[in-house]
Amino acid sequence: MILITGTAPPVFTTCYHPVLLSHSHLPPLRHESAIHRSKIFRFRSVSAASSSSSSSSSSLLPPPRPDKASELRALWKRFWKVAAPFWFSEDKDQARLRLAAVFALTLATTGISVGFNFLGRDFYNALANKDQEQFTKQLLYYLCGFAGGIPFFVLRDYAKETLSLRWRSWMTKYYLQRYLKDQTFYKIQSQSLIDNPDQRIVDDLSSFTSTALSFSLTLFSATIDLISFSNILFTIYPPLFLVLLLYSFGGTAISVFLGKGLVNLNFLQEKKEADFRYSLVRVRENAESIAFYGGEENEMQLLLQRFRSAFDNLTELLIASRNLEFFTDGYRYLIQILPAAVVAPMFFSGKIEFGVINQSVSAFNHILGDFSLVVYQFQAISAFSAVIDRLGEFDDLLDNNSTRDPSQIMDEIKLTYQSAGTSSLLRSNGSVQSRQNQKLLEIEELTLQTPTNGTTLVHNLIADIYEKDHLLIMGPSGSGKTSLLRAMAGLWRSGKGRITFYLNPQDDFTQEKYESHETLVKRSSGDVLFLPQRPYMVLGTLRQQLLYPAWSTTMEATPGGSKIDGASSLLKKDDGIEEGYKPTTDDLMRTLENVRLGHIVDRFGGLDSLHEWSSVLSLGEQQRLAFARLLLCQPKLALLDESTSALDEANEAHLYQQIQSAGITYISIGHRQTLTMFHNKILRIATADPQSLERNWRIEETSLLGPLNQ
Numbered sequence: 001m002i003l004i005t006g007t008a009p010p011v012f013t014t015c016y017h018p019v020l021l022s023h024s025h026l027p028p029l030r031h032e033s034a035i036h037r038s039k040i041f042r043f044r045s046v047s048a049a050s051s052s053s054s055s056s057s058s059s060l061l062p063p064p065r066p067d068k069a070s071e072l073r074a075l076w077k078r079f080w081k082v083a084a085p086f087w088f089s090e091d092k093d094q095a096r097l098r099l100a101a102v103f104a105l106t107l108a109t110t111g112i113s114v115g116f117n118f119l120g121r122d123f124y125n126a127l128a129n130k131d132q133e134q135f136t137k138q139l140l141y142y143l144c145g146f147a148g149g150i151p152f153f154v155l156r157d158y159a160k161e162t163l164s165l166r167w168r169s170w171m172t173k174y175y176l177q178r179y180l181k182d183q184t185f186y187k188i189q190s191q192s193l194i195d196n197p198d199q200r201i202v203d204d205l206s207s208f209t210s211t212a213l214s215f216s217l218t219l220f221s222a223t224i225d226l227i228s229f230s231n232i233l234f235t236i237y238p239p240l241f242l243v244l245l246l247y248s249f250g251g252t253a254i255s256v257f258l259g260k261g262l263v264n265l266n267f268l269q270e271k272k273e274a275d276f277r278y279s280l281v282r283v284r285e286n287a288e289s290i291a292f293y294g295g296e297e298n299e300m301q302l303l304l305q306r307f308r309s310a311f312d313n314l315t316e317l318l319i320a321s322r323n324l325e326f327f328t329d330g331y332r333y334l335i336q337i338l339p340a341a342v343v344a345p346m347f348f349s350g351k352i353e354f355g356v357i358n359q360s361v362s363a364f365n366h367i368l369g370d371f372s373l374v375v376y377q378f379q380a381i382s383a384f385s386a387v388i389d390r391l392g393e394f395d396d397l398l399d400n401n402s403t404r405d406p407s408q409i410m411d412e413i414k415l416t417y418q419s420a421g422t423s424s425l426l427r428s429n430g431s432v433q434s435r436q437n438q439k440l441l442e443i444e445e446l447t448l449q450t451p452t453n454g455t456t457l458v459h460n461l462i463a464d465i466y467e468k469d470h471l472l473i474m475g476p477s478g479s480g481k482t483s484l485l486r487a488m489a490g491l492w493r494s495g496k497g498r499i500t501f502y503l504n505p506q507d508d509f510t511q512e513k514y515e516s517h518e519t520l521v522k523r524s525s526g527d528v529l530f531l532p533q534r535p536y537m538v539l540g541t542l543r544q545q546l547l548y549p550a551w552s553t554t555m556e557a558t559p560g561g562s563k564i565d566g567a568s569s570l571l572k573k574d575d576g577i578e579e580g581y582k583p584t585t586d587d588l589m590r591t592l593e594n595v596r597l598g599h600i601v602d603r604f605g606g607l608d609s610l611h612e613w614s615s616v617l618s619l620g621e622q623q624r625l626a627f628a629r630l631l632l633c634q635p636k637l638a639l640l641d642e643s644t645s646a647l648d649e650a651n652e653a654h655l656y657q658q659i660q661s662a663g664i665t666y667i668s669i670g671h672r673q674t675l676t677m678f679h680n681k682i683l684r685i686a687t688a689d690p691q692s693l694e695r696n697w698r699i700e701e702t703s704l705l706g707p708l709n710q
């Protein structure tokens with residue numbers, strides 16, 4: 001007689017013992033979650049290294065994780081906060097329908113497993129009784145069962161994966177919207193609020209959606225299994241049920257004790273892998289500077305240091321996993337003989353048939369798998385908790401979008417946009433303006449401070465800018481010139497005072513009234529344009545460079561679109577920023593000629609050629625491209641932060657002449673004396689004395705000597 005050595009332990013057995021597939025259920029399919037568990041763990045360890053990382057100079061420690069019930073509740077609350085929005089979103093009907101389908105398929109697969117359990121019993125009974133006819137019949141049933149049952153398992157997995165993709169698509173858009181809203185990405189970066197937000201958006205979201213679905217399905221099928229198979233087991237031999245309870249609860253308690261450090265280690269691993277990845281991205285982005293400096297050795301040290309940190313943590317993680325697996329593997333393999341050992345005396349005394357041993361082993365495994373979810377999935381659960389923590393932390397930040405102590409620094413700079421008609425010709429001191437030009441900008445008693453430490457940069461600034469006024473801001477390096485533009489752009493609000501733009505919006509609005517900065521920028525775009533100190537080249541074609549930021553031109557991410565229905569439609573942008581006239585190819589070519597960049601079109605293969613523009617264009621060419629954007633946008637007011645610093649004087653004069661003839665009023669920052677020719681006012685800022693409350697600025701009127709006035 002052949003002794004069938006137990007059934008497949010719920011986890012991994014199918015990989016190691018394919019012969020055990022002949023058992024009365026379908027272990028590889030039934031235990032997909034267990035297989036998924038190993039996938040998750042590998043994914044967490046490896047793919048974090050391939051994540052697209054961004055900022056992380058901050059060395060944030062993971063939150064302390066005391067192992068108390070209240071911590072579990074907090075984790076659950078975080079999970080719910082991250083998971084819930086999708087299921088109540090505009091896509092909720094589709095989402096819930098698909099979820100119901102996945103659950104129905106899971107139910108069907110459990111039913112099929114129970115069927116296989118009985119088939120297995122009869123199959124082995126026929127074998128043991130040497131009943132060839134019955135054996136052939138059972139074999140046929142088995143084969144038909146496979147043919148009919150397998151599609152359900154495959155479809156269940158497919159439906160689950162597509163739902164997870166749909167959920168991820170929605171969440172990616174949801175997180176991206178909030179990340180880019182109100183300049184949160186800028187605050188996170190400039191104030192080092194959290195590490196690697198990009199990794200959270202790419203890896204953590206993907207892992208969260210697939211793992212959350214897998215876990216809920218595992219829980220669901222475990223409950224159903226428990227009900228179906230407990231009945232079978234109890235009918236066979238009640239004491240076996242007691243053995244099972246003791247074994248599973250004891251095992252769970254021991255594995256929780258052995259694996260308690262894993263959550264923290266998984267959390268740190270995520271961060272360290274992303275930090276390492278980010279330093280590699282920085283080497284790529286700053287390749288030329290590093291090569292000029294010959295800084296390879298330093299970079300190597302830095303990279304190795306970050307890798308070592310990830311490596312050390314991974315080593316600890318592996319040791320902790322190894323210790324846990326000493327226990328869990330023993331736990332798994334013991335159950336191959338335990339149920340057989342318990343019921344064997346009944347078989348020897350002839351109370352049960354041989355097939356019943358197999359059936360009880362199979363049912364025991366099923367139920368034990370359900371009771372022992374924590375034992376089998378401990379590593380996956382700990383990795384998942386780390387993901388929940390990271391996403392929860394990110395989610396909280398996106399909701400509040402600032403975490404620094406407000407008592408230290410006052411955020412009281414009021415930025416207001418008003419319609420042009422409301423600007424008064426009265427000066428703030430009451431005198432009447434003699435000029436007829438429209439006021440575009442008014443700065444009232446502005447005291448500007450740095451946002452992180454509250455150092456005062458400018459005291460009590462008062463200034464008015466009228467149409468055709470061209471103001472040059474000068475001062476020593478670090479005195480706060482760029483910061484003044486940051487305040488005008490609404491990036492910094494630390495300090496006090498008021499900045500008012502008199503533009504052309506349909507109605508008046510303030511930064512407070514419209515909490516979304518995106519709205520503010522959208523409403524003011526076209527009227528004010530900022531050219532930052534470092535020209536920013538978007539990823540895309542030359543045409544996209546020129547149309548940025550006023551008009552968007554999207555490129556097809558996947559030609560033909562996604563084959564998986566629904567998910568890609570969730571990624572469409574609801575509202576475009578462009579309105580009205582969009583420059584034609586002729587306009588773009590003419591503008592490039594106007595900034596003396598006509599030659600680059602041929603050199604780089606046309607307006608629609610793709611290049612890494614920040615690498616292939618010289619800094620001066622990038623600055624000229626930024627002026628081309630300015631000429632295309634035709635704003636009322638341009639704020640230029642050293643935006644001609646890389647140009648020779650002739651090109652600089654040419655560009656200023658172009659924007660003057662376009663009728664654009666501008667405020668520039670610069671150090672060069674030659675710039676004074678193109679401005680009729682100079683604001684000189686001195687480095688602020690922290691002890692003094694005296695004004696550290698003065699405004700000089702000069703005559704405009706620019707080419708138009710010569």
Ligand SMILES: Nc1ncnc2c1ncn2[C@@H]1O[C@H](COP(=O)(O)OP(=O)(O)OP(=O)(O)O)[C@@H](O)[C@H]1O
Pocket residue numbers: 190191450451452453457475476477478479480481482483484
């Ligand atoms: N996020 C920040 N947190 C705290 N301090 C900052 C921050 N960003 C800039 N600073 C500080 O604010 C001061 C003014 O910076 P700003 O960039 O405005 O100088 P600047 O006058 O434009 O200098 P430069 O001529 O060198 O470009 C500097 O001392 C700088 O170190």
